[in-house]
Amino acid sequence: MMGVISDAGKVVIFFFRILGVWKRKSISSQLMFEQIWKVTMQSALTTGMAGFFVGAIMTIQFTMQMKDFGALGYLGGLATSTTIREVGPLLIAFMLAGKVGAFTSAELGTMRVTEQIDAIRCLGADPIQELVLPRFIAIVISSFFLLGLGLLLSIFGGILLGEVFSGVSFEEYLRHIPTIVSLPSILTGLFKCFIFAVVLAVICTYRGYTTTGGAKGVGLAVVKTAVGTMVTIVIADWVTSLLADITLRAVLGT
Amino acid sequence: MALAAINLSEVSISFEGNTVLHNVSLNVTEGESVAIIGPSGQGKSILLKLMAGLVPPTKGKVLVRGENLFEISGARRQKLINKIGMLFQKNALFDSLTCGENIAFPLREVTELSEKEIQKISEEFLAAVGIGHAKNLYPDEISGGMQKRLGIARALALHPELIFYDDPTAGLDPITSRKIIDLILHLKSKNTSTLIAVTNDMNRAYQLADRIWMVVDQQVIDAGTVEQTKQHKDPRIRQFISGEINGPLTSMAGGE
Numbered sequence: 411m412m413g414v415i416s417d418a419g420k421v422v423i424f425f426f427r428i429l430g431v432w433k434r435k436s437i438s439s440q441l442m443f444e445q446i447w448k449v450t451m452q453s454a455l456t457t458g459m460a461g462f463f464v465g466a467i468m469t470i471q472f473t474m475q476m477k478d479f480g481a482l483g484y485l486g487g488l489a490t491s492t493t494i495r496e497v498g499p500l501l502i503a504f505m506l507a508g509k510v511g512a513f514t515s516a517e518l519g520t521m522r523v524t525e526q527i528d529a530i531r532c533l534g535a536d537p538i539q540e541l542v543l544p545r546f547i548a549i550v551i552s553s554f555f556l557l558g559l560g561l562l563l564s565i566f567g568g569i570l571l572g573e574v575f576s577g578v579s580f581e582e583y584l585r586h587i588p589t590i591v592s593l594p595s596i597l598t599g600l601f602k603c604f605i606f607a608v609v610l611a612v613i614c615t616y617r618g619y620t621t622t623g624g625a626k627g628v629g630l631a632v633v634k635t636a637v638g639t640m641v642t643i644v645i646a647d648w649v650t651s652l653l654a655d656i657t658l659r660a661v662l663g664t
Numbered sequence: 665m666a667l668a669a670i671n672l673s674e675v676s677i678s679f680e681g682n683t684v685l686h687n688v689s690l691n692v693t694e695g696e697s698v699a700i701i702g703p704s705g706q707g708k709s710i711l712l713k714l715m716a717g718l719v720p721p722t723k724g725k726v727l728v729r730g731e732n733l734f735e736i737s738g739a740r741r742q743k744l745i746n747k748i749g750m751l752f753q754k755n756a757l758f759d760s761l762t763c764g765e766n767i768a769f770p771l772r773e774v775t776e777l778s779e780k781e782i783q784k785i786s787e788e789f790l791a792a793v794g795i796g797h798a799k800n801l802y803p804d805e806i807s808g809g810m811q812k813r814l815g816i817a818r819a820l821a822l823h824p825e826l827i828f829y830d831d832p833t834a835g836l837d838p839i840t841s842r843k844i845i846d847l848i849l850h851l852k853s854k855n856t857s858t859l860i861a862v863t864n865d866m867n868r869a870y871q872l873a874d875r876i877w878m879v880v881d882q883q884v885i886d887a888g889t890v891e892q893t894k895q896h897k898d899p900r901i902r903q904f905i906s907g908e909i910n911g912p913l914t915s916m917a918g919g920e
Binding site: 524525526528531532534535 | 717
């Protein structure tokens, strides 16, 4: 237990170290855009597919529950609301943890064990500024965008399965979305996407940057990234859901 | 009295409870060449990284040109770091950059030179180490000996006054090893810098060093000049030089 708390503390310190470097030093925009492009292109297809099927799965599940009550007319609104607020961000973030997170921690970990990070320090540069910061910003921006893309495609997945599996027409599916999917739902979903993106970026860069022990160490860093990111995302999901609920009650007075 | 380039005062290093170096005190004079020898796993590379400011000591002081590398920060530390060059054991070349870009990297980071000047200096350094034709190739497209030369060129790009070489001839054939040491000595004679190199090859150590240290049993033994080292009475140094299987170093390693 103490090990987990100590690890969490180190990740938080690392996060503030990244922010400190960001505040003090300039960052190469070319390097950052290269990273954003790389991360987005690497994961756009798989994230899109994951989003599409999450929407499809939610539609199937809701159909099975709702058809007995004759409430299939609300299928579009309920399936979309649940996907955007909860299931979509969570599952797509899990997939990104396996893809972007594993890749980044392996890349930085390899640079660490081949002494490239030490070499950067010896050559008068700051490895946090040169390697970690561009990747951190790129992962946050790209993951937020990819999560958004995934959620958008989840609606298409829902529409398609609504038509094919549930017999709910395209128009009918869409008709109830605005009544059930409120602006707060969308904002909650987007807020979660942002938090998950930050969690993913900080954990994978930390694990890669602090890798020790050669090839085995790189493998271990990748595993720790995947496990650590998923567990933290679930906890962050609970915290953000709670915060969103409290905030919305306070703002809307409900 | 000659100025101390490096001064270690009662330095100890431990990792997760394992002591690598214990109460080590040493001096390196400006312009001197020191070779560090010793059995594998005794902490030679750690000692080198300690002096280069990459690994902090658990206890004691590391003074580089009179300044404690681990107590200063900001521009003062950066200024000191810029005087240090290092060739890593496995070269640590940036595999996503070409050979030319590897040399240009520190110049872009540290100097205010124009891109044209940086390109010119990169080409000059590549030519100086004999790989001028490899400017646009990536490190994994060139041989081990060429990678070593590239590593040396990159380490020297900022004209450091203190240069650390971590096993510069590791994995190279004897002829290429000889060429690399000749190149290091040639570049040192031009730069008049202080040089500290880890090596397990005694012939290269004799060729390279004014003074030889041996890292063994958490201590660093100053074996003196090349001639003094050859005549040294310490049985551990004698065994290491002769390469005998039986001796104190073998029993220390558990009779392997």
